[in-house]
Amino acid sequence: MKIAVYVDTGVMEIREIPTPRPKENEVLVKISYCGICGSDIHQVQYGMEEPGDMMMGHEGTGIVAEIGKRVEGWREGDRVIVRRTRRCDKCWHCRNGLPQMCTTKLWTSNGEYAEYVTCTTEHLYPLPDELSLQAAALWNPLTNAIHGVQLSRQKMADFVVALGAGPIGLLTIAAAKRAGAFPILVTEIQPKRAAAALKLGALRVLNPIEDDVMGACTEVKECGADVVYDCAGGAGTLQEAIQYARCGGQVILLGIHMEFFQFSTLLWVMKQVDVQAAFGTTSQLPIAVEMLRDGTVRAEDVITNVIPLDDLPAMMKKLFGPNDEIKVLVQP
Ligand SMILES: [Zn+2]
Numbered sequence: 001m002k003i004a005v006y007v008d009t010g011v012m013e014i015r016e017i018p019t020p021r022p023k024e025n026e027v028l029v030k031i032s033y034c035g036i037c038g039s040d041i042h043q044v045q046y047g048m049e050e051p052g053d054m055m056m057g058h059e060g061t062g063i064v065a066e067i068g069k070r071v072e073g074w075r076e077g078d079r080v081i082v083r084r085t086r087r088c089d090k091c092w093h094c095r096n097g098l099p100q101m102c103t104t105k106l107w108t109s110n111g112e113y114a115e116y117v118t119c120t121t122e123h124l125y126p127l128p129d130e131l132s133l134q135a136a137a138l139w140n141p142l143t144n145a146i147h148g149v150q151l152s153r154q155k156m157a158d159f160v161v162a163l164g165a166g167p168i169g170l171l172t173i174a175a176a177k178r179a180g181a182f183p184i185l186v187t188e189i190q191p192k193r194a195a196a197a198l199k200l201g202a203l204r205v206l207n208p209i210e211d212d213v214m215g216a217c218t219e220v221k222e223c224g225a226d227v228v229y230d231c232a233g234g235a236g237t238l239q240e241a242i243q244y245a246r247c248g249g250q251v252i253l254l255g256i257h258m259e260f261f262q263f264s265t266l267l268w269v270m271k272q273v274d275v276q277a278a279f280g281t282t283s284q285l286p287i288a289v290e291m292l293r294d295g296t297v298r299a300e301d302v303i304t305n306v307i308p309l310d311d312l313p314a315m316m317k318k319l320f321g322p323n324d325e326i327k328v329l330v331q332p
Pocket residue numbers: 037038039058059140141
């Protein structure tokens with residue numbers, strides 16, 4: 001089968017490897033779609049510790065193609081989400097409410113930028129008939145976004161600002177709106193993403209370079225936003241987030257910035273803003289699947305491109321810099 005492999009900083013390659021065989025307690029899944037995650041782009045662009053990594057791709061959906069002898073409750077043809085890692089339920093993190101940081105994760109046979117994976121059934125999550133395998137491929141960024149909103153103190157009719165309308169930003173807007181945020185202001189430079197932000201629930205999208213974002217915030221609420229979601233992970237966006245938050249407000253940090261940057265703690269302290277980081281997903285799959293099924297998130301507003309596996313190395317390079325994509329899916 002074909003698989004995309006991380007070779008070296010900036011370089012991915014398509015290789016041919018033997019198709020994995022399911023053990024007695026495993027299933028073989030034919031991957032239908034796998035979203036290209038921002039974290040994968042970072043890892044390829046900035047380099048990974050272990051070259052030759054075959055574990056890339058963790059946002060897959062697919063169809064069960066073969067069942068191990070001792071597997072019960074699943075059939076060939078079942079449509080599923082494939083979680084690349086599975087919590088161990090034994091380590092300190094799993095026992096203390098941080099399963100996304102599990103230190104002894106159990107993995108699928110290989111990453112999901114591949115034609116097939118084998119895994120135990122604990123990696124699988126069933127899809128309802130009405131939800132397409134393509135739309136369901138948004139499950140991973142959506143669960144991350146929902147997790148961010150769950151970690152906030154956001155209440156009904158709270159004024160929310162979201163910085164950045166990439167996949168995580170857009171899905172955070174949808175999740176914040178579903179949780180009752182109003183109004184939602186968004187900052188975004190790229191026109192396609194700005195237009196999508198309006199579809200997913202933003203009242204207004206501002207250009208952070210040209211527009212007076214602070215002025216727009218104080219127009220809504222004298223002191224600023226109740227909750228600011230930093231989904232951009234830019235060098236200056238955490239500073240901006242603290243600026244747009246009201247005194248005693250909250251910043252939820254979802255975006256990651258890979259380089260050092262200058263930062264002043266002055267406003268952070270003087271406004272007594274609470275900065276809460278949000279990482280990964282814990283138990284958000286049922287609501288994520290429901291939001292995709294019931295139309296809270298229309299996948300076509302977020303997915304801008306579906307590419308064959310062969311095109312992944314070139315697409316990765318395109319996604320390193322400014323580009324006109326939002327979410328790109330690989331169809332192995
Ligand atoms: Zn992801």
